[in-house]
Amino acid sequence: MVVPFAAGGGTDVVGRILAERMRTSLGQTVIIENVGGANGSIGVGRVARAAPDGHALILGAWSTLVANGALYALPYDVRGDFEPISLVASQPYLIVTRKSMPAGDLKGLIGWLKENPDKASAGTQGVGGSSQIGGVFFQNATGTSFRFIPYRGAAPAIQDMVAGQIDFMVAAMADALEQVRAGNIKAYAITGKRRLTVTGDIPTVDEAGLPGFYFSNWFGFWAPARTQKGIIAKLNSAVVDTLGDPAVRRRLGDLGQEIFPKDQQTPEALATLQKAEIEKWWPIIKAANIKGE
Numbered sequence: 001m002v003v004p005f006a007a008g009g010g011t012d013v014v015g016r017i018l019a020e021r022m023r024t025s026l027g028q029t030v031i032i033e034n035v036g037g038a039n040g041s042i043g044v045g046r047v048a049r050a051a052p053d054g055h056a057l058i059l060g061a062w063s064t065l066v067a068n069g070a071l072y073a074l075p076y077d078v079r080g081d082f083e084p085i086s087l088v089a090s091q092p093y094l095i096v097t098r099k100s101m102p103a104g105d106l107k108g109l110i111g112w113l114k115e116n117p118d119k120a121s122a123g124t125q126g127v128g129g130s131s132q133i134g135g136v137f138f139q140n141a142t143g144t145s146f147r148f149i150p151y152r153g154a155a156p157a158i159q160d161m162v163a164g165q166i167d168f169m170v171a172a173m174a175d176a177l178e179q180v181r182a183g184n185i186k187a188y189a190i191t192g193k194r195r196l197t198v199t200g201d202i203p204t205v206d207e208a209g210l211p212g213f214y215f216s217n218w219f220g221f222w223a224p225a226r227t228q229k230g231i232i233a234k235l236n237s238a239v240v241d242t243l244g245d246p247a248v249r250r251r252l253g254d255l256g257q258e259i260f261p262k263d264q265q266t267p268e269a270l271a272t273l274q275k276a277e278i279e280k281w282w283p284i285i286k287a288a289n290i291k292g293e
Helices: 010-026 038-048 062-071 106-115 130-142 154-162 173-181 229-243 246-254 267-287
Strands: 058-061 082-098 121-124 147-150 168-172 185-190 216-224
Touching: 010 058, 010 082, 010 229, 010 246, 038 058, 038 062, 038 216, 058 062, 058 082, 062 130, 062 216, 062 267, 082 106, 082 130, 082 154, 082 173, 082 229, 082 267, 106 130, 106 185, 121 130, 121 154, 130 147, 130 168, 130 267, 154 168, 154 173, 154 185, 168 173, 173 185, 216 229, 216 267, 229 246
Parallel strands: 121 147, 121 168
Antiparallel strands: 058 216, 082 168, 082 185, 082 216
């Protein structure tokens, strides 16, 4: 199992929870290989070139198998060079601000941004990162304008928000939730359709006054193109079996991950979602002329 990011990150944690249980279903060890670099595109490329024999699969995500296709000139096709196996789980983002932000809710934040055009600063985890794409989506949805401040990762961006050096961020839950719970930054909404247990009383964007502003980083498994249907079926069965395990569901839930319903844990559902997300996000990324670094 190739995890296209460094060990210890959010994708790696999800991968290790799944690999540990999948070996029971498959009757063999599942070895994780961390292949980081270029926002995950190097690791994904390794699986695109691998033999289609069922012994190499990628734990991909919205960022790597959707956004990267518009951000980079890739040596592979994010759809044509892979066979979908299964959807896994999804996690919405948080709209967060510095603690001293005067706005009391999301509508107030949008109003404040409109009163201060081009003066506010939004942190990103790097040029072309999900927080920048989410920020552009936010600008389009609210008619606001602000400056993006790129950092070398989400952690330093969040730290500067804690220090009051930047105003807000569309941040991954794994990066921001601890500081929200500590009261060091404010959270105005989660960018999903339902509230999550781990986020407590944080409202959804629908509840907070920005209906339809849905933005999630979801995970799925893919194999190299031309992998036989029988192999795909066996791998899918292992994933479905793993996602039905109460211990796995609890551990992923504790991370704020929403497991897709069983009827969506299919190759067809993954292919459908990936296509729909490409059609939604590629025009947004390209219109904003966002390029990956």
